[in-house]
Amino acid sequence: MKKLLIHILIIAGLFFVIDRTAGLILKQLYSQSNATDEYKIGYANAETTDDILFMGSSRCLHHFVPSVFKEAYGMTCFNAADWGIKNIYYHYGLLGNILSRYTPKVIVFEIHPCDYLDTPYSGTERAGSLAPFCGMSNECDEMLRISGNYWPYKLSTVYRYTGSLPALVFGRWGGMDRSLKGWKPLDGQLDTIGLKAEEFPFPVHQEKLQLLERFIQECQAKGIRLSFIVSPMYICTKQDIYKEPCDLAKQYNIPFFDYFRDPQFMGHAELFYDYGHLNREGATIFSKKVSNDLKDFIKQ
Amino acid sequence: MVVNSLTFLWFFLFVMVVYYLCQTKKEIQNVFLLACSYWFYSQVDIKMTILLVILTLVFWLLGKGIYHFMEKEDEQKAGLMTSLGVTIGIGALFYFKYLNFFAESIASFASFIGFHMSWTALHLVVPIGLSFFTFKLMSYVLDIHHGKILPEGNIVSFANYIAFFPTILSGPIDRPKPFLMQANVARLFKPDQLMTGFRRVLWGMFLKMCIADRLDIYVSAVWNNYEHHSAISILFASLLYPLQMYADFGGYSEMAIGVALMLGFKVAENFKRPFFVLDIAGYWSRWHMTLTSWLTDYVFLPLNIKFRDWGVYGTIFAIMLNMTFIGLWHGANWTFLLFGIYHGLWYIPLMVGGGFFKKRKIKVNAHGWPKQEYVWKMIGIYLVVTFGLMLFHSATIGEFWHICERIATHWRGGLFTDLSAMVNGAICLTALIYVDIQEEWFPKYQLPLPHQINRWRWELTVAVEIVAILLFGVFDNNQFIYFQF
Numbered sequence: 001m002k003k004l005l006i007h008i009l010i011i012a013g014l015f016f017v018i019d020r021t022a023g024l025i026l027k028q029l030y031s032q033s034n035a036t037d038e039y040k041i042g043y044a045n046a047e048t049t050d051d052i053l054f055m056g057s058s059r060c061l062h063h064f065v066p067s068v069f070k071e072a073y074g075m076t077c078f079n080a081a082d083w084g085i086k087n088i089y090y091h092y093g094l095l096g097n098i099l100s101r102y103t104p105k106v107i108v109f110e111i112h113p114c115d116y117l118d119t120p121y122s123g124t125e126r127a128g129s130l131a132p133f134c135g136m137s138n139e140c141d142e143m144l145r146i147s148g149n150y151w152p153y154k155l156s157t158v159y160r161y162t163g164s165l166p167a168l169v170f171g172r173w174g175g176m177d178r179s180l181k182g183w184k185p186l187d188g189q190l191d192t193i194g195l196k197a198e199e200f201p202f203p204v205h206q207e208k209l210q211l212l213e214r215f216i217q218e219c220q221a222k223g224i225r226l227s228f229i230v231s232p233m234y235i236c237t238k239q240d241i242y243k244e245p246c247d248l249a250k251q252y253n254i255p256f257f258d259y260f261r262d263p264q265f266m267g268h269a270e271l272f273y274d275y276g277h278l279n280r281e282g283a284t285i286f287s288k289k290v291s292n293d294l295k296d297f298i299k300q
Numbered sequence: 301m302v303v304n305s306l307t308f309l310w311f312f313l314f315v316m317v318v319y320y321l322c323q324t325k326k327e328i329q330n331v332f333l334l335a336c337s338y339w340f341y342s343q344v345d346i347k348m349t350i351l352l353v354i355l356t357l358v359f360w361l362l363g364k365g366i367y368h369f370m371e372k373e374d375e376q377k378a379g380l381m382t383s384l385g386v387t388i389g390i391g392a393l394f395y396f397k398y399l400n401f402f403a404e405s406i407a408s409f410a411s412f413i414g415f416h417m418s419w420t421a422l423h424l425v426v427p428i429g430l431s432f433f434t435f436k437l438m439s440y441v442l443d444i445h446h447g448k449i450l451p452e453g454n455i456v457s458f459a460n461y462i463a464f465f466p467t468i469l470s471g472p473i474d475r476p477k478p479f480l481m482q483a484n485v486a487r488l489f490k491p492d493q494l495m496t497g498f499r500r501v502l503w504g505m506f507l508k509m510c511i512a513d514r515l516d517i518y519v520s521a522v523w524n525n526y527e528h529h530s531a532i533s534i535l536f537a538s539l540l541y542p543l544q545m546y547a548d549f550g551g552y553s554e555m556a557i558g559v560a561l562m563l564g565f566k567v568a569e570n571f572k573r574p575f576f577v578l579d580i581a582g583y584w585s586r587w588h589m590t591l592t593s594w595l596t597d598y599v600f601l602p603l604n605i606k607f608r609d610w611g612v613y614g615t616i617f618a619i620m621l622n623m624t625f626i627g628l629w630h631g632a633n634w635t636f637l638l639f640g641i642y643h644g645l646w647y648i649p650l651m652v653g654g655g656f657f658k659k660r661k662i663k664v665n666a667h668g669w670p671k672q673e674y675v676w677k678m679i680g681i682y683l684v685v686t687f688g689l690m691l692f693h694s695a696t697i698g699e700f701w702h703i704c705e706r707i708a709t710h711w712r713g714g715l716f717t718d719l720s721a722m723v724n725g726a727i728c729l730t731a732l733i734y735v736d737i738q739e740e741w742f743p744k745y746q747l748p749l750p751h752q753i754n755r756w757r758w759e760l761t762v763a764v765e766i767v768a769i770l771l772f773g774v775f776d777n778n779q780f781i782y783f784q785f
Contacts, residue, residue: 001489001491003491004491004494004495007491007495007759010756010759011759011762011763011766014759014760014763015763015766015767018763018764018767019767019770022767022771125776149775156767156770158767158770158771159770159771161771162770162771162772162773162775163514163720163724163771163772163773163774164720165723165724165727165771165772166719166720166722166723166724167719167720170719170723
């Protein structure tokens, strides 16, 4: 028994040393990576100090051009959105991490049905992207707990970067252009053959909706001007899929900018990369339009 | 509950503590082990646990009955009881796995030739591990009848042999004699055995989580949407699939063997570097070894003896039937049947050329590496296996045909790349290939047991392996491919 205990203790000790050392190296690589996920998530959580932040999923990532807003308002701006159907579990943890460092003046939050509906393809696992920032804020840790991986992340630093070694190593030489301040333009034009509107036949997810409400409350408690926004789609469902966030916006008296069925964009294939994402030209036109519409709200 | 999950870890830690606390009393140890095995299996399906208990009891009594009549030299009744056991085993397999398939096939054939027949598919839940534990049950009665073993007097030991939780879901398909011998002595706490078992569990986890599940990301992305991918992508995914299967099932087997070893049981090996071979017979002697040896002993050899008058044609007939059974063992599907026949066909040149019963060894050069001509042959066998597994992976023959058609016609378009899956997979595959080459051709450099070397080096290796699993693994609990069989 004594022999086995010695074995276990030595293994545990060695594991601790290797894990923490490798974890430090991975953390360093993560902060220097230009791969889309690592750069976007790393910079948004741990570095940005910009006045205006855009938050949301891939539609936000591709649609809001920070340089347009900077030019319009004279305020610094960062697009903190990320792709991969990120939902409120991720956004709420991200907000916590940002607020643990500084308080932005404005947050424009692109709402997606994944943020409040029980979508089978976007659940608590999305909070896993916050793993490298475990311990940074209570909100982040709470989301990691909900995702069920808080203790493994606490015990192993390496585990926080699981599967991302190639992106960390090769990400130094490509991926995101940092001068675009988080915007990822899409080049190309939509092929409209066989397109159908995306439907969301899912019930409301109470935990997600509560987190969305807490998101609003935290922003208001910190004096951040928050607005909800919905970007245009090429083809739209007839469902009233934004009812819940719209009700929340009314309840908390925050503006809700709805461009979902905006005729300037809907049906204009030349402005879209795919049915839900604007291309570079579409995003620039959209950003100019939004910057004009949000002027009063931003300059309050 | 999968072996590489946190739930299993807590379960196993509890089992280990209690199990070795009662190490001096083998009866208590066995009863506790059996209770744990049944609890483990009941987590899959409680109703099927009842079926497992009933089958265990029936076969234990059959074993006693067969021996009773053998002692009385009543060969007819002993044979009858053995046949009854085999019929029950095959019957259970047939009912749960094949009834719908055969009935539907017969109905379709009847309609095809003009008779009206219909079959409403029964909604049957196939008990997980059925193909594995029914083979164990059948080998028990057959071995008693062949005089290889005596019937087990202790029902608890016998039930442990059937329900042993490390192996019940996906094998290895252990034989009764070695297991029961171990079950009938107390398993004492041996740190070295425990650590060796732990190393094998770790290696199995590495194979499953870092290689099989990583490759699965790429292979599934291509195969599940093959109609959108180029021929190059489909071929590349197909070439990765044998390695994925090897890492998946080999990984599970390593974990099962490691967990069993930690409980003091040495169970049969299931894989032995299956791609370092020169012909299809070599491949099957190293791939899913416990299934191959089971079918060799209980199907091929009796058939070969029965048809020996036919000469080489008798052997061909026996091997074709044997390989068809191997194919069908995986499930009720025409693709599995064809998979078996396809492998059987590759045996024919060996038999005609007289190479079937010869063990062909890979010759090495002065540095210990295999000679070039043998490397080409190994690559050839890998390609043969790959084609077979394309059939195996397809849901229907139609799908297989469409995939082949797409490969033949869609050469435009580049290789689908998933940098993360490909690079992570490549790093871990390098580790697997390195270890396999070392064990195959440079065994003296193998990592020795903990007591044989400097303590720090052994422990350092274990710590590095754990870190590697955490860094490269996929942790969203993919099921093992062989659980479905």
